[in-house]
Amino acid sequence: MNRSFIARNPSVLIFLSLLAFFTLGVTVLSEGFGVGLVSTSFVKTLGKTLCLCLIAIAMDLIWGYTGILSLGHFAFFGLGGYMIGMWLMYERTRQIVEGALSEGVLPPTPEEVQAAIGNQIFGVVGSSEFPLIWAVADSLVLQLALVILVPGVLALVFGWLAFRSRVTGVYLSILTQAMTLGLSLYLFQNASGLRGNNGLSGLQNLPGVTAPQSVVSLWFFWASALALGLGYLLVAWVVSGKFGSVIRGIRDNEARVRFLGYSVETYKLAVFTLTACISGIAGALYYPQAGIINPAEVAPIASIYLAVWVAIGGRGRLYGAVIGTAFVSLVSSWFTGGQAPDVPLGFYTIRWVDWWLVLLGLSFVLITLYAPRGIGGLFDLVGRIRKETGE
């Protein structure tokens, strides 16, 4: 990172300033630290949206810049969420259990505490044994490392197998869908060790923290904004130099890059793995704000939505991915939250809860056909008009 990188990419500075301004604005208007105009639940919605913008940047790097349409990045997002969720759930349950047991006559043995925690967490799936994958759930540091490592290693292995066999285009998209579907189906099983379809819950409660949700929600909002800012900076830097040249070359003509002497598979694998790690971090920040994670979160449709957001915002430019994601996901929660007024047509009433998906699908098709640059393309238009009138 140096001055010339920022100087060459003014949009990065503009984006970071807007993000900082937005974060400050929400804080001032919040219930936790401000005048209370923005409700705590809406702060959470905004914080979650920032996390979705972060994974959208990752999606833009892999799809918009490298040309690999991955339809499985929500698997990495979900895994990040599960990894942090394991620590949150374990630690909080331990505190509750220890509190309860200490009221007894005899102090509890460690074995008793462990059994009681197991019973609390795994009772819903008819078990009380800790599965092996919970081995380090008592360590925040290790679980945080797993937030990056688990998605990273999965992407590395999956990507190595797929790219080495030169699977490209729609076949790769289908494989990534299969990956996320497979993960989802596996997690639905009680035997997966992650509570099956119950998922992990109560994640909004931080162990050992007595601050109210109005304050905790802001902590996560700030963390999400910081992560988005850093992620944006990192990805903008990655795509700005020669590395960006090479991956855009791979997108436009893979064979040519190969004959220039670049190992295309290694580059694809590097980008795939990096974006998986970013997605994991985004997920780890998202689910404590959502409060619950379950296997439905990594269903194939989630990753398809991600592609739709990036396409609507305009792929191949990072701010496009952010705008598309923020816009579509916020509008989506407005329509599906029942706030949008129904449209009575006399013979039929359009209920947006049902019809929102039709609207979204239609706009996706229209944008793909008539405005392939998406919302971000409007900035080009403005720039061109300004240039023409200026001359």
Add this chain to the structure above:
Amino acid sequence: MSTLLEVSGVTVSFDGFRAINNLSFQIGPAEMRAVIGPNGAGKTTFMDIVTGKTKPDDGYVIWGDKSVSLVGMSEAKIAQAGIGRKFQKPTVFEEQTVQENLLMALRKDRSPIAVLFFKPSADDLSRVAELATEIGLHDALERVSGELSHGQKQWLEIGMLLAQEPKLLLVDEPAAGMTPAEREKTTAILVKAAKTRAVVVVEHDMEFVRRLNCKVTVLHEGSVLAEGSLDHVTKNQDVIDVYLGR
């Protein structure tokens, strides 16, 4: 004269069709060679084999002073070993500037980490400017290469090949679709390049081959039919029968 590339007894079939049949071919370190032949003679498949895109069923491809076998090496490794290839259709990265295209091709460490932290030095930039002058694009460095004319794109691609500093250049129909003036310039660039390295030009156009003024290899049905000067091969009865006579 020593040999830079030696292809011997190479055979490759696609679904039973023998595209290359017991082909043998040699070229020295600073030599220009034209490869001609009718459609389907195996010219492009020959290039695919040398550059690692197609694996031969049989035979050897031996490269360089150390006599390395190229069979089974990846395209990227072969390119790094010093073989550059120009495609029939001009394939430059159209969304990137001429400078970006040339910088990407410049002979440098190709590993992702090295590329990620790469900063062009003053030397690199002057080398790019030098190459651009050589291919007549010094005024177009900042232009997006998609805006260039067909001929300019062809030259940019040749410039990218030169930037790779290959020991062997494989050029597929460089003059296709060019104006006479553009052809002349292309000839000059290739002839100059052949002073310091081997250049193999695959071409349909006899007039262009004549201008290159070099040894000619005639391919037919996947093997060498004749080899020698253009005058020599055009007098060969077999060549007249299968190619020129039509």
